Amino acid sequence: MEQPRTQEQRVREYIKKFADEFSHEQRQSFIKWFASLYTDDAIAVAAQSAKQLTPEQLVREHEQQVQTIKEQISLLRNCTPKVGVFGNSGVGKSTLCNAIFGQDVAKVNDVEACTRKTQEILLQSETGGMILVDFPGIGEDPEHQKEYTDLYKSKASELDLILWAIKADDRDYYSALKSYEKVFSAKEKMPPVLFVITQADKTNDKEDWDGYEYKPGGSQIGNITIKEKDVSRRFDLKAGQIISIAISRNGRAYNLTELVVRVVKILTRQWVETNQYDIELVKHVVKVLNPREVCSMTTPMPENPPACSALKALYRQLCQYTAIREQGKQ
Numbered sequence: 001m002e003q004p005r006t007q008e009q010r011v012r013e014y015i016k017k018f019a020d021e022f023s024h025e026q027r028q029s030f031i032k033w034f035a036s037l038y039t040d041d042a043i044a045v046a047a048q049s050a051k052q053l054t055p056e057q058l059v060r061e062h063e064q065q066v067q068t069i070k071e072q073i074s075l076l077r078n079c080t081p082k083v084g085v086f087g088n089s090g091v092g093k094s095t096l097c098n099a100i101f102g103q104d105v106a107k108v109n110d111v112e113a114c115t116r117k118t119q120e121i122l123l124q125s126e127t128g129g130m131i132l133v134d135f136p137g138i139g140e141d142p143e144h145q146k147e148y149t150d151l152y153k154s155k156a157s158e159l160d161l162i163l164w165a166i167k168a169d170d171r172d173y174y175s176a177l178k179s180y181e182k183v184f185s186a187k188e189k190m191p192p193v194l195f196v197i198t199q200a201d202k203t204n205d206k207e208d209w210d211g212y213e214y215k216p217g218g219s220q221i222g223n224i225t226i227k228e229k230d231v232s233r234r235f236d237l238k239a240g241q242i243i244s245i246a247i248s249r250n251g252r253a254y255n256l257t258e259l260v261v262r263v264v265k266i267l268t269r270q271w272v273e274t275n276q277y278d279i280e281l282v283k284h285v286v287k288v289l290n291p292r293e294v295c296s297m298t299t300p301m302p303e304n305p306p307a308c309s310a311l312k313a314l315y316r317q318l319c320q321y322t323a324i325r326e327q328g329k330q
Contacts, residue, residue: 062251066102069123069257072264076128081267083130086152086183087165088176089137092198092247096165097121097134099247099256118155130267133159139175149179156183161266162193168227168244169202173234180235192266195231197244200224200254214252 085093101121119134135155136148156162166176184190200216201209208218216224228242243262246254 058250058252062102065251065253065257069100069102069260070125072257072260073123073130074125074127075264076130076267080122080124080129080131081160081270082133082158083161083163083263083267084133084135084152084155084159085163085165086135086179087137087196088139088167088170091137091165091167091170093137093165094119094134095247096163096196096198096245097132099251099253100132100260118151130263138179145175145179149182152179152183156190157188159191160270161191161263163196163263164193165196165198166231167202168197168200168224168246169204173231177234192270193237193241194259194262194266195235195237195242196259197224197227197231197242198246200244200246201248203227203244214246214248215254 085097087093097119101123117136121132121134123130123132133155135152136144138145138148138152164176164180166173184193200220203216203220203223205219205223208216208220210217224244228239228244231237231242232239240262243255243259245256245259247256
């Protein structure tokens with residue numbers, strides 16, 4: 001039988017639940033009020049729970065986070081890869097997109113699904129860029145489950161990377177597993193996938209979350225590792241394909257910049273691995289578009305489309321051009 005919570009535990013949970021909605025002045029007033037009612041030990045518990053950054057510190061932390069993400073995005077040169085965000089409704093896909101972008105650009109609703117169509121978000125720096133594509137969430141009902149899974153499957157090959165989001169406190173993987181299996185059962189070449197475990201602050205024991213540093217503490221650290229291993233086993237993933245994050249309402253984040261670093265590394269590695277292949281494609285384009293060579297083109301078309309979204313679009317146009325030219329010969 002579960003033991004009744006003490007007054008101190010109730011106060012601590014209350015403050016943690018509403019900490020993001022309290023202003024700095026409200027938190028200080030609450031501590032003073034609590035101090036007039038309870039013992040020194042209880043005061044210490046409440047003060048530690050309510051310990052938060054000042055508004056000025058929050059602004060500086062957010063600005064530094066946004067700058068770090070921009071610096072990472074700038075490493076993606078000469079190509080604008082597309083990154084799709086898949087996952088169940090309510091896991092925080094749109095919140096993730098907003099956090100990476102640095103401001104609210106994707107619709108967010110705590111009560112019902114608000115993303116019914118894909119939303120494209122362009123992250124651009126002076127030297128590079130990336131397109132985040134926020135997809136509708138699966139798992140809401142059977143009708144939308146099939147509709148959105150089919151959408152995932154039809155669009156997956158056009159992406160350069162898939163971020164698949166799962167909530168830290170979710171134990172039912174049924175809808176995600178079914179959708180994942182169907183999407184990656186396709187015969188055509190699929191992009192790499194990185195699983196993002198969202199809302200890591202909700203991992204048990206929630207009371208161990210360090211609100212001041214905004215990171216897991218105590219038993220949460222081990223439980224997050226257990227969760228990542230469980231997701232790895234169920235979806236047959238490697239350790240490097242999973243990362244846990246948390247994003248607060250006031251813009252604080254745990255592991256967000258680490259996620260962006262990992263995304264950029266994956267996309268950069270893809271570019272390097274396909275670079276030689278892309279050179280062959282460019283040679284082919286030059287040959288096709290050169291009037292002197294049109295009638296004597298012997299270079300075969302590449303069997304599979306390239307990895308980069310921009311080159312995929314060029315490849316499709318080239319296929320259409322070649323088909324029209326061949327019809328003209330007949």
